[in-house]
Amino acid sequence: MEQNAFSQVDLIREVFHYQSRFEGSTMVFKIDFPITEDPGFPGLVKDLALLAKTGFKVIIVPGAKEHIDTILHQHNIDTLYSDANNLSVRVTAAEAIQYVEMAAFHVASRFMTFLSGSRIDALVGNFVRARGLGVINGIDTEHTGTVDKIYADSLTRVLNLGMVPILPCIGWSPSGKPYNVPSDEIALEVSKALGAIKLFIVTAGEGLKIPRLTPQEAETLIKSDNTRLLKELKLALSASRAGVHRVHIIDGRQEGSVLRELYSNLGAGTMIYTDEYDSIRAFHSRDLPDILRLMEPLMQQGILIRRNPEQIQQKKDDYSVLEIDGSIRACGALHDWGESQGEIAAIATDPNYTDLGLGKKIVGFLIEKAKKNKMKRVFALTVKSQDWFETLGFKETKVDTLPELKRKVYDQSRNSKIFALDI
Secondary structure (H helix, E strand, O other): OOHHHHHHHHHHHHHHHHHHHHOOOEEEEEEOHHHHHOOOHHHHHHHHHHHHHOOOEEEEEEOOHHHHHHHHHHOOOOOEEEEEOOEEEEEEOOOOHHHHHHHHHHHHHHHHHHHHHOOOOEEEOOOEEEEEOOEEOOEEOEOEEEEEEEOHHHHHHHHHOOOEEEOOOEEEOOOOOEEEOOHHHHHHHHHHHOOOOEEEEEEOOOOOOOOEEOHHHHHHHHHHOOOOOHHHHHHHHHHHHOOOOEEEEEEOOOOOHHHHHHHOOOOOOEEEEOOOOEEEEEOOHHHHHHHHHHHHHHHHOOOOOOOOHHHHHHOHHHEEEEEEOOEEEEEEEEEEOOOOEEEEEEEEEOHHHHHHOHHHHHHHHHHHHHHHOOOOEEEEEEOOOHHHHHHOOOEEEOHHHOOHHHHHHOOOOOOOEEEEEEO
């Protein structure tokens, strides 16, 4: 089978894997207003409708800042801003709130219209109870509010009916007073209240070009204060700390970005994750087809020596695999040749994941395994990867430095170079 055919089959496997893993889960989509003006907006909503049809519980929180600015400008209403909790918030005057409501519901209705076109029922509702921010730094914020409560029971009933709730950036006090509430805050509080497994932050700008980050790495980027998408990273970090296992920042203008981010290990944006994303573990017999699939192209090229299933099974305790979200993407082995020396062998990685440093990770794991087994030295034989092993600290050595058992089976015709590392 050709390589592109392998890739297509692998993609199909990933889709089924993620579909079964997350089906029935609640996912919140906070979508910036400029996306609604983009030519790709109908396609984005169509993809959200597809998720709703296939068993996901989809909640949409549309941003409306830029549209509110436009409407207020049309009515000659100036907007003041005040700082609250290190964030700049709009001061929504009494004369402005009716236009803010109009703009927010107009944006929400655009989502409902396109969802209807995909035969998905949607509901724009008052799921947010709000209270006023009050006076900040001497400025009365009037109709600017903050989330007091999310009506989670009502949202759950709507979701269980197969409908998509849409939450505009408006909340109401118990007496019915409207407040302009930041959509970022609503998305965060909804995610917390409903225990969303994912929060998607859909922007209209290029991403960070970083596929995944831990919360600690995201915090380091935020402290640098010179990164793009600083506001989005702060929201993502807040969501992670609030218990959302995975937060995704994607460029909503890219075709199929939501589906690629959801259904592919590689994704289409940046994922901030708190659950276990990749892990290295011992080889199990059920892993045999996967590691043979990884090794076969390298064996055909002569980079790895030919190994058959029986040979791998005989040495199965020597092998380890690296999983990404339950799919094996790299493998390697540590063979004990005595004399306190171990051979690092059979290193193979999925070529689609070369930028993730999986080979380095699994070699590092095998080195730690060698240390636990009281080995003093590890070595590797290679015909192509000498430069790579040197970057890992290995140094070239001679055949006569190998353990006696390994010297006896060294293939002179292959003439592999030998690299060793004292541990």
